[in-house]
């Protein structure tokens with residue numbers, strides 16, 4: 001199915017319902033606009049993001065919601081998913097909307113900070129917090145977290161646990177799957193845009 005939807009119809013709602021990421025089917029259509037999702041949403045507490053409003057726009061076929069920058073304040077905690085009285089999932093609806101933007105190549109600015117996550121899967125076979133996040137996390141969470149992180153290998157060894165990074169054959173398997181699926185190519189595209197922007201900035 002394409003990414004273009006007719007205003008004022010259920011095209012967008014049906015597109016979301018049919019998406020593999022959306023696991024709650026037509027519960028999307030049962031939204032009673034109670035606002036429980038927004039009242040429990042941590043993203044909404046710290047931004048203008050409003051999951052109830054997002055669902056209302058989806059159901060009204062207001063496709064401008066796809067371009068709403070506030071959607072990017074959802075961080076997929078799934079609180080709305082577990083509290084919605086009709087079993088709807090604003091969280092997953094948000095994921096489908098963002099994917100539409102990503103597929104159109106209009107969300108690279110939002111993806112760039114997470115390039116490190118992608119390369120971690122590719123190179124280590126598992127996800128990992130990108131190192132560019134560390135300084136802020138250290139400031140926000142504190143020195144205890146930082147010390148724990150620095151000592152993690154020793155802590156794991158003392159507990160008789162293996163290293164965090166999986167064995168080479170596992171990494172190779174994951175890496176092959178990601179390459180075949182076009183994941184590496186996509187990472188390189190986002191990285192190229194990022195690098196070009198850096199060059200443009202330095203020549204201004």
Ligand code: SF4
Nearest residue numbers: 031032034035037084
């Ligand atoms: S909690 Fe569920 S029913 Fe209530 S507004 Fe949000 S999505 Fe709709």
Ligand code: SF4
Nearest residue numbers: 041074077078080091
């Ligand atoms: S998953 Fe997103 S929309 Fe749902 S409660 Fe968490 S931040 Fe809010």
